[in-house]
Amino acid sequence: MEKSVRFPQSFPTTAECAFLELLFCTDEVFPEKLEAWAKRIVFDDLDYAIARLLPLVYMRLRALGIEHPLKGRMQGFYKLAWVKNQRLLAAVREVTQFLEQQDISVLFVKGIPLVLDAYRDMGARFMGDADLLIHPRHAKRAVTLLREHGWKPVNSYTPLPQYFSNESFPRLVKEATFVNSRGVELDLHWRLFEIEDDGKDALSFDALWAHSALVTHPTITYRIVAPDDLLLHVLVHGAAANPHRTLRWVPDAAVLIKEYAIDWDRFVETAAQGDWNVDVSTAFLFFKQHGFVKVPGAIEKKLTTLPYTLAERKRYERRASISYAPFGRLPSLWRTYWLSDAQESGYARVRGFFPYLAHAWGFERVRDLIPFILHKYQLRLKLIGPKGNSS
Numbered sequence: 001m002e003k004s005v006r007f008p009q010s011f012p013t014t015a016e017c018a019f020l021e022l023l024f025c026t027d028e029v030f031p032e033k034l035e036a037w038a039k040r041i042v043f044d045d046l047d048y049a050i051a052r053l054l055p056l057v058y059m060r061l062r063a064l065g066i067e068h069p070l071k072g073r074m075q076g077f078y079k080l081a082w083v084k085n086q087r088l089l090a091a092v093r094e095v096t097q098f099l100e101q102q103d104i105s106v107l108f109v110k111g112i113p114l115v116l117d118a119y120r121d122m123g124a125r126f127m128g129d130a131d132l133l134i135h136p137r138h139a140k141r142a143v144t145l146l147r148e149h150g151w152k153p154v155n156s157y158t159p160l161p162q163y164f165s166n167e168s169f170p171r172l173v174k175e176a177t178f179v180n181s182r183g184v185e186l187d188l189h190w191r192l193f194e195i196e197d198d199g200k201d202a203l204s205f206d207a208l209w210a211h212s213a214l215v216t217h218p219t220i221t222y223r224i225v226a227p228d229d230l231l232l233h234v235l236v237h238g239a240a241a242n243p244h245r246t247l248r249w250v251p252d253a254a255v256l257i258k259e260y261a262i263d264w265d266r267f268v269e270t271a272a273q274g275d276w277n278v279d280v281s282t283a284f285l286f287f288k289q290h291g292f293v294k295v296p297g298a299i300e301k302k303l304t305t306l307p308y309t310l311a312e313r314k315r316y317e318r319r320a321s322i323s324y325a326p327f328g329r330l331p332s333l334w335r336t337y338w339l340s341d342a343q344e345s346g347y348a349r350v351r352g353f354f355p356y357l358a359h360a361w362g363f364e365r366v367r368d369l370i371p372f373i374l375h376k377y378q379l380r381l382k383l384i385g386p387k388g389n390s391s
Contacts, residue, residue, distance in 0.1 A: 091182070112127065264295075272306075
């Protein structure tokens with residue numbers, strides 16, 4: 001029986017759904033819908049999630065030969081995405097080359113496969129960064145190689161690997177984010193998801209590699225994850241809470257289903273293995289309600305009635321809710337540090353956390369932590385409000 005479900009706060013708002021209706025409507029009603037949408041909005045006040053999808057509207061205007069007062073401004077977003085994506089792809093070619101020269105195989109996930117192989121247009125989709133996946137056994141060495149080639153860690157997701165052994169580093173940390181001198185950002189993953197307590201890793205590197213395919217593009221040859229794996233990652237990642245919102249997961253899912261023959265049996269099997277039934281079922285209920293993504297009726301029924309437990313639902317809702325914990329990622333950083341392989345004990349071990357934290361937050365001197373921490377958590381406590389809820 002199809003579930004009746006409340007969609008989480010990470011899903012598109014009413015205003016965002018109105019924009020998505022514009023993206024997914026037929027060509028016949030597109031001009032009318034565009035005019036109605038344009039009258040309701042103030043272009044300069046569009047939120048971040050919608051603005052990132054304006055290239056798709058421009059592409060429809062271009063394909064249909066429609067002139068509109070907003071077309072030129074939308075074209076500006078398209079050109080900006082095209083230029084940024086070209087710069088990102090050039091940087092990724094360099095990274096992939098020096099990693100593979102060291103026998104570190106690379107899988108392309110998320111944005112680049114979508115732009116090059118699904119949308120087939122470098123300006124169709126903004127990519128904030130490039131996402132590469134490697135085997136966990138290469139994690140420490142790959143991080144070292146990136147640093148040697150001028151890539152700098154940018155946030156607390158990238159602790160110094162010397163604190164860890166080759167075994168503990170990929171177990172405690174799942175990715176590292178870097179930026180180069182040209183401001184291009186790269187996410188190096190060795191796991192796509194956090195491993196839960198039961199240790200399941202349904203989309204491990206080995207599983208993804210076994211179903212991957214080699215793709216030749218005019219400027220790069222690379223290995224892409226299977227479309228069903230990419231679709232599952234888009235749905236699970238899209239539901240996760242994000243202050244910037246991740247509205248683009250809806251058109252990303254739509255274009256994957258439209259452009260590829262998804263292996264639905266394997267898709268359902270993998271979702272069950274990773275405990276992602278609730279993610280898939282909720283996403284396809286949302287698609288069905290709004291008509292954004294269409295799949296054959298028998299498949300839709302199966303996807304919208306996948307079984308899951310109450311505990312799995314609650315875990316999903318926690319991931320999909322933007323919460324402002326009083327201490328943010330500080331407890332997680334402490335846990336990662338404490339479980340590292342550092343040999344110190346007692347007071348020396350505790351004292352060693354402060355250089356570790358300074359590096360994680362991008363400070364050269366430990367003493368710079370104090371004013372930063374005071375300012376950071378003063379703002380966070382104001383944001384939480386007196387009752388512990390976001391205001």
